Amino acid sequence: MKKGENEPEARKSNRRGGGRPTIADVARLADVAAITVSRALRHPSRVSAELRTKIDDAVAQLGYVPDPIARALASARSDVVGVLVPSLTNVVFADVVKGIYDQLRGSSLQIQMGNTHYSALEEERLVSVFLSQKPSALIVAGIDPTTATRKMLANSGCPVVQIMETSYDPIDMLVGFSHFDGGREATRHLIDSGYRRIGFIGARMDPRTQRRLAGYRRAMEDADLFDPALITTTPTPSSVTLGGQLLADALGRTPDMDAIFCNNDDLALGALFECKRSSIQVPQRLGICGFNDLEMMAVAFPTLSSIRTPRYAIGQRAVQLLQERLADKKVDTITDLGFELRPRESTNRIV
């Protein structure tokens, strides 16, 4: 109403551009400079109440929505958070990702997800791709990163949270728990329950699985029970079906096995079904302990012992750390969220 540029009124200036209103339109309508609109939108407190009102009105009237892409180009920071996981179908990561999403609700951050397929090289490639999007932060539930990956991440200047483990020195921040300790505790529990010939079955054998195996081994050695013949592993990805097969294999080779620590709950469930099918009494003839404590463990028949891992909490906490960091607060470098043994019928011999 006040100022009137030389152009008519329709703003559609020159060549390109869709029809959406831009910050310039808002500025014109509110009779301020574009930069003031920009400020009012991002730091309302740095703009006088008077102008703020005018600007808010103009924004509302025009239905203006900032263009995240232009914003990203100008500021060299996008509002996406990159999330790298080794698998999309593994429930474990689904839970983590849910934690991430839930904690991110309400904020304007978007999630871009990548699947590393348990490959350090694929992870390296994806980190490079993601970094080129100038993300606000990166959450990596990767495998043990390559040197190149570490370097890229460290030099990126963007906050990085590595999740799931506490076993390496953090590039930036770390949230997880000790898989070694988890494996050891599960095994100790079996020992404490009176089992002696305790087997281990594991699939895929990614680094985290290896660490759980190492924990198992330590516990067995400490109790003078270790016997390599009790270990059955395969590079094949884990599944319920595989759990049954591995158990059958293991029992074939070491028939005196009296308990089994399954590297994850899928395997444990498969092992349980296999026992049922072969009329092997659980927990009398064979004790079973899983890892992760998925929901079904507590309702299976018999209920299955497991190690409860803080998957959802890891995702949540990772985002919290990010948010604090982005708000320039000081945050812990390493957060150990621990785990918890959940003893149930499947390891309770004195039923």
Added chain:
Amino acid sequence: MKKGENEPEARKSNRRGGGRPTIADVARLADVAAITVSRALRHPSRVSAELRTKIDDAVAQLGYVPDPIARALASARSDVVGVLVPSLTNVVFADVVKGIYDQLRGSSLQIQMGNTHYSALEEERLVSVFLSQKPSALIVAGIDPTTATRKMLANSGCPVVQIMETSYDPIDMLVGFSHFDGGREATRHLIDSGYRRIGFIGARMDPRTQRRLAGYRRAMEDADLFDPALITTTPTPSSVTLGGQLLADALGRTPDMDAIFCNNDDLALGALFECKRSSIQVPQRLGICGFNDLEMMAVAFPTLSSIRTPRYAIGQRAVQLLQERLADKKVDTITDLGFELRPRESTNRIV
């Protein structure tokens, strides 16, 4: 080596900008215009072999990587594909998403994922946010979209694939199967197996669940077996635990129930465990049929009948359609990928 601009050599021109080489650096080194570099990168065939070589060399020498954000701003098209799902922890969507990722591997498209939490309004909000990123395409495994959502999507000009169902008229493209038919087929199977008092248990009761229930109802009515007392539902999200509870409820109210169609496999597994725990013979005393045919169904004891749904294929096909569409090919509007009954021990009364 040839031309030498007036500037020294270090390109770091003016004020901002990180240290990464830009298209201008490549152009300078290759002694061509920036736009030619741009062309060489995107449409190699439109540039002479000679220049192409020079440019490729320069790119390699500089380690130039195009900036996706600048690209997006200039072209009004980003290389992200938005994916909207109602749940992140539901295995069903995990499989779909995996199909999407696998089919996308190798392409330069990135995925941005949103969780609608089974809410049409949240979906609407997310569609709006996603659209503001000028995505290359959108894949929506949403719930029944609101009018506003449909409108935004339709006007966006970006390819949209709605997945999971075939039951509404597509905004653009549709890939899925008929949940009504699936529910009906599962129920028919139970009827054909000799069961008469067939119950239904369902959780969350989102639109797709409702359609499966409608299919159940139709099958029961057609066989003159329908009895509303046989239906047990809850708005609570589905889980294995819930499956056991719902079954117990149902049997409490209608003790003569002789089979149960579980709206999904989690419920079916919970129901099976509940039967085991209560010494209810499956399939003799109670037949069980699930829906989706997750991996565990085939190895449970007894093995569980289910309806195999093409989850992975849906994700894959959705991306294929997108890719064809983006390549300006003509594509089908509706793709029905069907489903398949998998009869197993849990419904095989004549064991």
Added chain:
DNA sequence: TTGTAAGCGTTATCAC
């Protein structure tokens, strides 16, 4: 507190 000017790195447009 507000504004001016310049630029972020790329591509569309149009001319040669």
Added chain:
DNA sequence: GTGATAACGCTTACAA
């Protein structure tokens, strides 16, 4: 086939 120029819509740097 190649290039000059002007956007794309926003924010940083600096000045008033």
